[in-house]
Amino acid sequence: LDEPLEDISVDTIASNAGGLLSPALASADLTIAVDNNDTETIRKIIASLHPADSADFLRELPIQKRGVLLRALHAEMLSAVLSYCDETLREEALYELGVEKLASAVAELDTDDALEIIDELDEEDQQSILAAIPTEDRIVLQQALNYPESSAGRLMQRDLVAVPTHWNVGQTIDFLRGTDDLPDDFYEIFVLDAKHKPVGTIPLSRLLRTRRPAELKAVMLTDFRKIPLQMDQEEVAFLFRKYSLVSAAVVGENGELVGVITVDDVVQVIQEEAGEDLLKLAGVSGQEDFYRATFAETKARFWWLFVNLFTAVLASWVISLFDGSIQKIVVLAVLMPIVASMGGNAGTQTVTVVVRALAMRQISKGMAKKVLLKEGLIGLINGLMFAAVAGIISWFWYHDAWVSFILGAAMIVNLVAANVAGTVIPLALRKIGADPAIASVIFLTTVTDVVGFFAFLGMATAFLL
Amino acid sequence: LDEPLEDISVDTIASNAGGLLSPALASADLTIAVDNNDTETIRKIIASLHPADSADFLRELPIQKRGVLLRALHAEMLSAVLSYCDETLREEALYELGVEKLASAVAELDTDDALEIIDELDEEDQQSILAAIPTEDRIVLQQALNYPESSAGRLMQRDLVAVPTHWNVGQTIDFLRGTDDLPDDFYEIFVLDAKHKPVGTIPLSRLLRTRRPAELKAVMLTDFRKIPLQMDQEEVAFLFRKYSLVSAAVVGENGELVGVITVDDVVQVIQEEAGEDLLKLAGVSGQEDFYRATFAETKARFWWLFVNLFTAVLASWVISLFDGSIQKIVVLAVLMPIVASMGGNAGTQTVTVVVRALAMRQISKGMAKKVLLKEGLIGLINGLMFAAVAGIISWFWYHDAWVSFILGAAMIVNLVAANVAGTVIPLALRKIGADPAIASVIFLTTVTDVVGFFAFLGMATAFLL
Numbered sequence: 001l002d003e004p005l006e007d008i009s010v011d012t013i014a015s016n017a018g019g020l021l022s023p024a025l026a027s028a029d030l031t032i033a034v035d036n037n038d039t040e041t042i043r044k045i046i047a048s049l050h051p052a053d054s055a056d057f058l059r060e061l062p063i064q065k066r067g068v069l070l071r072a073l074h075a076e077m078l079s080a081v082l083s084y085c086d087e088t089l090r091e092e093a094l095y096e097l098g099v100e101k102l103a104s105a106v107a108e109l110d111t112d113d114a115l116e117i118i119d120e121l122d123e124e125d126q127q128s129i130l131a132a133i134p135t136e137d138r139i140v141l142q143q144a145l146n147y148p149e150s151s152a153g154r155l156m157q158r159d160l161v162a163v164p165t166h167w168n169v170g171q172t173i174d175f176l177r178g179t180d181d182l183p184d185d186f187y188e189i190f191v192l193d194a195k196h197k198p199v200g201t202i203p204l205s206r207l208l209r210t211r212r213p214a215e216l217k218a219v220m221l222t223d224f225r226k227i228p229l230q231m232d233q234e235e236v237a238f239l240f241r242k243y244s245l246v247s248a249a250v251v252g253e254n255g256e257l258v259g260v261i262t263v264d265d266v267v268q269v270i271q272e273e274a275g276e277d278l279l280k281l282a283g284v285s286g287q288e289d290f291y292r293a294t295f296a297e298t299k300a301r302f303w304w305l306f307v308n309l310f311t312a313v314l315a316s317w318v319i320s321l322f323d324g325s326i327q328k329i330v331v332l333a334v335l336m337p338i339v340a341s342m343g344g345n346a347g348t349q350t351v352t353v354v355v356r357a358l359a360m361r362q363i364s365k366g367m368a369k370k371v372l373l374k375e376g377l378i379g380l381i382n383g384l385m386f387a388a389v390a391g392i393i394s395w396f397w398y399h400d401a402w403v404s405f406i407l408g409a410a411m412i413v414n415l416v417a418a419n420v421a422g423t424v425i426p427l428a429l430r431k432i433g434a435d436p437a438i439a440s441v442i443f444l445t446t447v448t449d450v451v452g453f454f455a456f457l458g459m460a461t462a463f464l465l
Numbered sequence: 466l467d468e469p470l471e472d473i474s475v476d477t478i479a480s481n482a483g484g485l486l487s488p489a490l491a492s493a494d495l496t497i498a499v500d501n502n503d504t505e506t507i508r509k510i511i512a513s514l515h516p517a518d519s520a521d522f523l524r525e526l527p528i529q530k531r532g533v534l535l536r537a538l539h540a541e542m543l544s545a546v547l548s549y550c551d552e553t554l555r556e557e558a559l560y561e562l563g564v565e566k567l568a569s570a571v572a573e574l575d576t577d578d579a580l581e582i583i584d585e586l587d588e589e590d591q592q593s594i595l596a597a598i599p600t601e602d603r604i605v606l607q608q609a610l611n612y613p614e615s616s617a618g619r620l621m622q623r624d625l626v627a628v629p630t631h632w633n634v635g636q637t638i639d640f641l642r643g644t645d646d647l648p649d650d651f652y653e654i655f656v657l658d659a660k661h662k663p664v665g666t667i668p669l670s671r672l673l674r675t676r677r678p679a680e681l682k683a684v685m686l687t688d689f690r691k692i693p694l695q696m697d698q699e700e701v702a703f704l705f706r707k708y709s710l711v712s713a714a715v716v717g718e719n720g721e722l723v724g725v726i727t728v729d730d731v732v733q734v735i736q737e738e739a740g741e742d743l744l745k746l747a748g749v750s751g752q753e754d755f756y757r758a759t760f761a762e763t764k765a766r767f768w769w770l771f772v773n774l775f776t777a778v779l780a781s782w783v784i785s786l787f788d789g790s791i792q793k794i795v796v797l798a799v800l801m802p803i804v805a806s807m808g809g810n811a812g813t814q815t816v817t818v819v820v821r822a823l824a825m826r827q828i829s830k831g832m833a834k835k836v837l838l839k840e841g842l843i844g845l846i847n848g849l850m851f852a853a854v855a856g857i858i859s860w861f862w863y864h865d866a867w868v869s870f871i872l873g874a875a876m877i878v879n880l881v882a883a884n885v886a887g888t889v890i891p892l893a894l895r896k897i898g899a900d901p902a903i904a905s906v907i908f909l910t911t912v913t914d915v916v917g918f919f920a921f922l923g924m925a926t927a928f929l930l
Contacts, residue, residue: 051689052707060829084707088743176673186670187652187711204669205651208641223515241736242517242549242730246652246711263728264709267735271706274739275821280819281743283810290822300841301814305847306854310808312803312856318830319802323795330788333798337784337805340775345748345773349766352747353755356740362755364525378763381772389771393778 001219027057034061034068042072044263055084059291067096075101079108083171087304094125099248103132110183112157112265115144119154150450152236153229153268156250156259159183162190165199169219170212187247187262189219196256198226198249229258232271238361277359280351280437281444283308307442315340315449322457324465330462331398335407339456342386343448350375350422351440358430358436372423379419383412402464410456414448421447492522499526499533507537511546522550540566544573552585553756559590568597569819575648577622577730581610584619617701618694620734621715621724624648627655628663632818634684635677637667652712656685661721663691663714665737671869683893687741692726698734703826705731733804739773739774742824745902746817748773772907780914782803790930796863799871807851808879808913815840816905823895824902837888844884848877867929886912891925 026045026268046054046069058069058081070093073081082090082105106114107127118126118141126145130138140158147153161182163172172189176182189207191200200220210219211384225239227250227314239245240263254346277284283304292300319326319336326333354371357363363371387408395404425443426436478880491510491655498506508823511534512521523531523546523672535558538546547555547570558566571579571594584604585605591610595603605623612618612691641647654672665685675684690704693714704710705728715724744750748769757765801872807922819836820909822828828836852873860869890908891901 032809050708050809052709056581082784128718139651170808174669177676182670182674185668185711203818205641205647208669209647209672211642239733243515244517246650246728248751262712263732267706267709267728267732268570269730271739271825274736274743275825278739278743278777278821282746284818289826290818290827294839294842294845296844297818297839301811301843302847303721304814304849305807305811305851309803309807309851309854309858312806315802315806316799320799323799327792327795330792330798333791333795333801334781334785334788337780337802338774340802341777341780341910341914342774346766348747349749349769352744353749356743357755360736360740360755374759374762377723377759378766381760382767385767386770386774389774393774434848445806447805 023230026053030057030069031061031223034065038069039072040140043074043077044071046073046077051077051080052084054081055089059089062454064312066092070096075104076108078105079113082106082117083109083113086291087289090117090120094129097203099125099128100132103129105166107133107137110157110159111144111259112155112261114141114253115154118145119149147229150233151229152227152231152233152250152261153259154276155233155236155265156229156261157183157229158259160190160257161186162192162198163216164218165193167190167216168212169207169210169214169216169293171213172216185262186260189245190249190257190260191216192257195254196255198251198257199225200224201249218425224249226255227261230251234273234359236261237266237269237273241270246412261406273359277355277437281355281441282411283441304442308445311442311446311449315453318450318453322453322461325457325461329403329460329464331400331403334456335394335403336453337454338390339407339410339414340449340452342390343418343452344445346382346415347418347422347444347448348378348441350379350419351426351444354423354426355437358426362428367428371427372420375419375423376416379416380412384416386415387411403460406456406459406463409459410452413455414452418444471575477835486873491518495534496526498531500814502533504537508539508542509535511538511542516542516545517549519546520554523550529556531557535561539571540569543570544578544877546617547582548578548766552754553586555582559586559594564590564593565597568594572598572602575622575624576605576609576724577620580619584609584614612694615698616694616697617692617696617715617726618724620647620698620701621694621726621729623724625649625655625722625725627657627663627722628681630656632680632681633677634672634675634679634681637672637681649680650727651725655714655722655725656681657722660719662719663689663716663722665689666714667900689714691720694718696725698822699738701726702731702734702738704898706735708803738824742820742902743768745900746820746906747772748906752904756797757885773910776907776911776914779911780918783915783918786924787918787926790922794868794925794929796865796868797922800868801918801921803855804872804879805914805917807855807876808883808917811844811847811880812883812887812909812913813906815844816891817908819888819891820902820905823891828892833892837885838885841881844881845877848880851880852876869923870926871921871928872926875917878920879917881908882916883913902913 026049030042030045033045033218049057058066061069070078078101082093085093106117109117114137118129130141133141146151150435159182161176163175187204189200189202189204190198193199200216200222201224202216202220208217217376225245225248226238227236227248228248229252235261240248245263247260247262249257250261252258283301285300285303354363390411391404392407394407395401421444426440429436429439491514493684495507495510498510498627514522523534526534543566547558571582574582579602579879583594586594595606596604609618624647626641628640652669654667654669655663656667664687665687666680667681667685671684671686684738690708690710692701692704692713694715705713710728712725712727714722715726717723726760748766750765750768759860787797819840854874856869856873859872860866886909891905893905894901
């Protein structure tokens with residue numbers, strides 16, 4: 001029992017290949033090896049690299065060379081590298097390697113990584129890959145594919161370490177030493193009752209610090225987060241962040257343990273959600289994918305610009321109502337974009353702050369009124385300031401006190417409208433279950449353009465003509 | 466040696482207080498206890514809650530009641546709750562509790578959490594708090610305060626587990642069981658050479674799965690990331706994300722181990738950086754703080770609007786160059802905002818995509834030209850499409866083929882300019898060491914306004930008059 005264990009079956013590629021080569025050095029050698037189609041050398045270098053670095057190298061290779069690298073790897077290496085690749089690279093891998101080989105690589109992965117790859121394929125490819133995967137793994141994957149997209153069920157991995165309540169620390173350690181089929185990396189051990197429900201958890205640091213005879217019951221932490229299978233990944237990320245979790249149990253309908261979510265997956269989610277909010281606010285639709293092809297990217301931006309065109313035409317229509325005034329006082333045409341532009345920018349500030357606060361769960365139910373008041377006040381203060389500044393500028397330009405006065409008054413009206421609309425729009429969208437990031441700015445600029453032009457040109461028509 | 470260890474000194478408040486109360490139930494009882502100033506009950510309930518939930522409760526209390534709750538807690542509880550509070554709450558805590566009591570709470574915290582609290586105070590308060598902290602802890606904190614802001618040195622904690630190379634697994638486990646003064650939670654053990662340099666690392670799962678006589682030298686992973694003290698936190702977050710790290714060694718100038726960064730701190734950084742980019746792009750300056758007071762928030766938004774005003778005036782000046790044309794053909798005033806608006810929006814899409822890609826390190830050195838080409842092409846394609854759509858709309862409106870033609874031509878020019886500027890501006894800002902998120906949109910809208918009005922009004926003047 002106390003002999004050294006010869007076979008330490010933790011993934012040797014990913015973490016302990018000696019690290020003899022720096023990524024930069026390896027990169028030069030690897031380029032030569034790929035050019036020469038030298039499978040042996042490619043394998044040797046890839047084995048010495050962290051798979052994340054290999055994935056980087058793969059992305060920087062010219063497209064026509066990527067197949068050479070991919071085909072040179074055996075299943076275990078391939079699966080490690082693929083788990084660090086983005087969607088575009090993975091689709092290419094399927095194309096280069098064919099279903100059989102990709103399936104054998106996917107079968108090597110943890111459930112969550114395997115799922116991520118399969119999920120991105122179209123229905124037909126999914127089925128072929130699944131068919132080529134060993135039955136046991138396949139069943140697990142098919143089950144996971146039935147959970148709603150972006151749910152905890154999709155994010156979790158099935159491989160975990162769980163032990164019964166009546167064990168002690170010594171038995172647990174012996175079990176860990178004696179079992180080969182454990183996850184690559186784990187941070188806590190779950191303690192299960194007879195019905196497979198988790199009743200406690202033991203962080204590994206705690207297990208290591210406790211002597212062998214101690215009962216698990218006495219050592220385990222009983223206050224821990226259980227994540228339901230159906231929980232949305234955004235909510236999962238929120239829990240991890242709030243409670244500083246490193247891993248968490250996922251439970252089924254009857255409270256039984258079905259999987260574990262680890263922080264590395266959650267980091268990915270946080271990163272993605274933040275990026276998606278950013279892009280959505282700027283009107284780039286769909287999933288974040290910087291390496292997307294030009295045409296797909298053009299399409300991802302087209303529709304927002306299309307809707308925006310109609311917003312702009314609506315603003316033009318407002319202007320056209322006053323074309324008589326403009327013809328008489330052309331200064332109005334010169335100054336009117338200032339009011340609209342300032343409103344659009346102030347409102348975008350507000351929308352962004354509110355969308356971000358919603359994403360961070362910082363606006364609880366009773367707070368909407370408070371936020372509205374604060375934003376309205378900010379709009380009013382900045383409106384007053386910029387009424388003064390813009391009024392002074394226009395006075396030096398045109399020496400017409402009435403024009404300056406109307407410009408300033410329109411500025412106040414539009415900045416208050418901008419901040420009120422910038423608060424109400426995302427909150428209302430959230431209330432009806434829509435995504436506040438994606439449409440808020442369009443509605444907002446409609447408001448600020450229409451109010452801005454209407455206030456300025458309307459007051460000018462009333463007072464100057 | 467094999468007796469059960471009575472005292473399991475892992476933080477009992479944070480994680481193992483029984484979890485008897487749900488946060489919602491506790492909240493009602495706690496409200497009553499705070500109203501009655503009932504210290505005993507407050508302590509009992511807080512002890513049963515996760516400190517993250519207590520921090521939430523504190524934030525939702527009316528301001529004048531928060532002092533009651535804070536004063537009821539003893540140092541250990543207080544430090545746990547404070548480590549989950551935001552800046553505004555912490556400043557309030559200092560005000561409510563006074564230096565002495567806050568210092569005793571801060572002394573209980575891990576270096577990184579303590580630092581975060583101290584860092585936010587002004588110079589004078591910092592010095593008073595530091596003076597009230599026990600010498601040993603104080604020296605560590607003062608040292609850490611000397612590292613550059615946002616560096617790995619600020620992010621790391623000093624408490625870690627490190628053992629010499631010549632030990633075996635059994636010795637390491639005995640050391641862990643026999644030492645009281647270990648960090649609350651740790652995920653790997655560092656193996657140090659005689660010069661205190663880390664030569665290997667052992668994830669706890671690996672240590673647990675290895676039998677006692679195995680030499681650490683044989684078990685440890687030698688390929689691991691070492692983070693220099695000076696590394697920027699954004700870079701640290703990038704490494705954690707890229708290599709899916711849970712913790713990482715921080716090394717000093719001579720390669721000696723000085724601390725460890727854990728993933729929970731990095732999650733915070735990722736969250737903050739993403740939020741800051743979002744707010745900066747929208748022109749809200751400074752650190753993200755949704756609970757900031759109205760006046761501070763107004764100020765945070767003022768300067769961007771101020772700069773934007775001059776951009777808008779510049780655009781107005783361009784329009785004023787053509788006021789003669791507008792007076793003759795008032796339709797120009799009606800249609801001109803369409804060109805500027807579409808350019809601004811298309812350019813913002815590009816700026817956002819590029820800023821995000823820079824933050825995600827997706828644009829390597831040689832790629833700038835490729836990105837510029839792609840973006841220019843997207844601008845051209847969308848320009849052609851919207852030239853057609855806008856041309857048709859304006860034709861139905863004004864039945865003037867020349868006006869439609871000029872509107873379309875200006876649209877193409879401005880959308881290409883928008884996408885080229887949207888790429889070049891953030892890349893150039895990054896090149897000169899400026900933050901591409903904060904100023905890009907201002908420069909961009911200057912370009913799209915000036916180019917948009919100039920192209921449309923200029924062509925109209927040349928062809929229509």
